[in-house]
Amino acid sequence: MINDLPKGFKAGAAAASFRKPGRDDLGLIVSERNCVLAGMFTKNLFKAAPVQICQEILTQYGMARAVLANAGQANACTGEEGLANCRETQRMAAELTGLQPHEILPLSTGVIGPQLKMDLWRSALPALAASLGSRDAEGFTRAFMTTDAFPKFAMHEVGLAGGTVRLTVMAKGAGMICPNMATMLCVALTDAEVERTAWQDMFARGVEKTFNRVSVDGDTSTNDTILGLANGASGVKAAGHADLALLEEALTHILGNVAYMLVKDGEGARKVIHITVTGAATEADARTVARSVGHSQLVKTAIYGGDANWGRIITAVGYSGVQVDPAGVSLKLCGIERFRQGQPVNDHMEDELTEALKADNVPVEICLGDGMGSYTFQASDLGHEYVSLNADYRS
Amino acid sequence: MINDLPKGFKAGAAAASFRKPGRDDLGLIVSERNCVLAGMFTKNLFKAAPVQICQEILTQYGMARAVLANAGQANACTGEEGLANCRETQRMAAELTGLQPHEILPLSTGVIGPQLKMDLWRSALPALAASLGSRDAEGFTRAFMTTDAFPKFAMHEVGLAGGTVRLTVMAKGAGMICPNMATMLCVALTDAEVERTAWQDMFARGVEKTFNRVSVDGDTSTNDTILGLANGASGVKAAGHADLALLEEALTHILGNVAYMLVKDGEGARKVIHITVTGAATEADARTVARSVGHSQLVKTAIYGGDANWGRIITAVGYSGVQVDPAGVSLKLCGIERFRQGQPVNDHMEDELTEALKADNVPVEICLGDGMGSYTFQASDLGHEYVSLNADYRS
Numbered sequence A, B: 001m002i003n004d005l006p007k008g009f010k011a012g013a014a015a016a017s018f019r020k021p022g023r024d025d026l027g028l029i030v031s032e033r034n035c036v037l038a039g040m041f042t043k044n045l046f047k048a049a050p051v052q053i054c055q056e057i058l059t060q061y062g063m064a065r066a067v068l069a070n071a072g073q074a075n076a077c078t079g080e081e082g083l084a085n086c087r088e089t090q091r092m093a094a095e096l097t098g099l100q101p102h103e104i105l106p107l108s109t110g111v112i113g114p115q116l117k118m119d120l121w122r123s124a125l126p127a128l129a130a131s132l133g134s135r136d137a138e139g140f141t142r143a144f145m146t147t148d149a150f151p152k153f154a155m156h157e158v159g160l161a162g163g164t165v166r167l168t169v170m171a172k173g174a175g176m177i178c179p180n181m182a183t184m185l186c187v188a189l190t191d192a193e194v195e196r197t198a199w200q201d202m203f204a205r206g207v208e209k210t211f212n213r214v215s216v217d218g219d220t221s222t223n224d225t226i227l228g229l230a231n232g233a234s235g236v237k238a239a240g241h242a243d244l245a246l247l248e249e250a251l252t253h254i255l256g257n258v259a260y261m262l263v264k265d266g267e268g269a270r271k272v273i274h275i276t277v278t279g280a281a282t283e284a285d286a287r288t289v290a291r292s293v294g295h296s297q298l299v300k301t302a303i304y305g306g307d308a309n310w311g312r313i314i315t316a317v318g319y320s321g322v323q324v325d326p327a328g329v330s331l332k333l334c335g336i337e338r339f340r341q342g343q344p345v346n347d348h349m350e351d352e353l354t355e356a357l358k359a360d361n362v363p364v365e366i367c368l369g370d371g372m373g374s375y376t377f378q379a380s381d382l383g384h385e386y387v388s389l390n391a392d393y394r395s
Helices: A049-060 A079-097 A118-130 A137-142 A196-209 A241-264 A283-295 A297-304 A311-318 A350-356 A384-391 B049-060 B079-097 B118-130 B137-142 B196-209 B241-264 B283-295 B297-304 B311-318 B350-356 B384-391
Strands: A009-014 A026-041 A063-070 A104-108 A152-160 A163-171 A185-190 A225-230 A272-280 A330-333 A336-340 A361-367 A373-380 B009-014 B026-041 B063-070 B104-108 B152-160 B163-171 B185-190 B225-230 B272-280 B330-333 B336-340 B361-367 B373-380
Touching: A009 A118, A009 A137, A026 A049, A026 A079, A026 A118, A026 A137, A026 A185, A026 A196, A049 A079, A049 A104, A049 A225, A063 A079, A063 A185, A063 A225, A079 A104, A079 A118, A104 A225, A137 A152, A137 A163, A152 A241, A163 A241, A185 A241, A196 A225, A196 A241, A241 A272, A241 A373, A272 A283, A272 A297, A283 A297, A283 A311, A283 A361, A283 A373, A297 A311, A297 B384, A311 A330, A311 A361, A336 A350, A384 B297, A384 B384, B009 B118, B009 B137, B026 B049, B026 B079, B026 B118, B026 B137, B026 B185, B026 B196, B049 B079, B049 B104, B049 B225, B063 B079, B063 B185, B063 B225, B079 B104, B079 B118, B104 B225, B137 B152, B137 B163, B152 B241, B163 B241, B185 B241, B196 B225, B196 B241, B241 B272, B241 B373, B272 B283, B272 B297, B283 B297, B283 B311, B283 B361, B283 B373, B297 B311, B311 B330, B311 B361, B336 B350
Parallel strands: A063 A104, A185 A225, A272 A361, B063 B104, B185 B225, B272 B361
Antiparallel strands: A009 A026, A026 A063, A026 A225, A152 A163, A163 A185, A272 A373, A330 A336, A330 A361, B009 B026, B026 B063, B026 B225, B152 B163, B163 B185, B272 B373, B330 B336, B330 B361
């Protein structure tokens, strides 16, 4: 069942009216057993209160039992009061679930600045605790959606030497997305039994290959958090080299699926731009060029409009800061070569290209002709819906 | 007369149908005397053919007599054929004006990629040469507008020891604007007599304080060029320290006026965001933070919508890459404090702030509490008009 949680995890949700009444905006996941914890967090200096507390739990305990997620309020830029409020939500949830406060990982998303509405928390938490077991992966994911057009989750089963284990990844988008060592909010669960360092390491590598390579708007949020909880409830141990490789492959695969959904739902995005840079002197150079193209407002609006204005892509390569010889640079848009070794390709492919640009996924291939470094990156286009959503987000 | 050229310069224009028929898209300025030349050019690696040729003239001759500007075609990413075409336009214009080809500075703006339509050039150049003297500063500026909503030019008179000299600056915007050591196309004329090194130096400093501190969309173009021509036709020499300081002050002042116009007309921009960063460890840090805020899509859309979502500004400070202590950071939006030393300011100023955000100019003051470095930067907001203009620019 695609919409299921791994063994030993239960989810619940409640409507606390944090943003709008009548929809779930508070979610809870509890594991029946202690979980080995992995986590990656935003590099933004202004880390939201829940980010600071998750980091504390990861460092001090490395284990957890539950995730408490809310939409509508980010609890970021809220100072000491914000931290105290976050701890109070842990305390209240612990009391209702019989856990310790430090076993509960807080996640918040929404408007930056306002303090948590503690009265609404107090009213909603008993219903939340009572709802445990009533929600599936989709139900939990919906509880921390904000501007998301659809819930983002994926599940995968992996056959290890000792039996089958399950992985579920649940995330929210859709704006302020330019993950840097993590993304907005994402929870990955597995019932595999896995040693802590191995779990954190495969997690870090998986995030680097997936969430760290997508962008909606280039804004790295104050709340980016990705948590991995492995509770071992399957009774299947992922220990040997082969098992760990299989688990990592499956984890990376579904993290990739969910990261793609973030870009796909990039606040009104119509298209996903798949940027591949090859022939760079180093991978770091390839990354810089790919991100420069993926963040260009002019590239993003042209793709939105289906306009084959490839000169804007070359322009973004040229101002990326990476030193390349223009005479070595080539470009394919939708598989059609437009620029070869620094010269424009003049042919009669314009109509085919215009047709190809109508697709939902637009490949951009850039070869720098300078070495063996390569990088891939996914970016949203930029259209009217993005402006409408963000010009008046708070109302 | 505000709309005048300095002494000894004549302007003309013609309609060559490069983009749309029936409007001037080709402009020419000729000086009756040889001009001392200053220039700054895009840092984009893919320098358009006319940029390469202007750089050549500046380096090899340091003098020029004329500027030949066109809209509709950027002659960028056009390879060897593009360079040859550009030289041919110089040659044809030289023949018609009695100048040498290397005395004519080419400037192009428009779509990147296509080759110049040489047949249209051949047809239009005689009319262009014949029109010399028929246009004023506005008339020349209109000849190289693309998506500009209004022509951008300014004039200033300066009283030096030996008499009065005139300065005129003419520029085009409005998209692909994030000048880096220069801006899109800009021509500054003066009839002062000034020594070459002094002219280039005051030019470079003036551009650094003005054009290099504005952004519409963060995209540094392939064609950015700013030229300064001083023909000495006033008979007034700017030589002593006091005269040079006066001339530099006047030049910087009108470059600043025109740079502001670029942001103001930022492809559908409604508002100009004036970002001031103080208290940085260094000026470079202040610059990085100011640019991070000015390039944030989320900040720009919020200002467009008049939404006092100040958390987005703090977020952009936090991901700028500059290491600051969050507990030292303060923010004023429209003069109203929203964040003080890392804590949110909770008061009842929300209504006043919403009212203040309706103004055309929105001040954002950020203090990092970390030193004496400061920087100012102007950025456009981001709205529906930008998307509409850029989603289908070529049609």
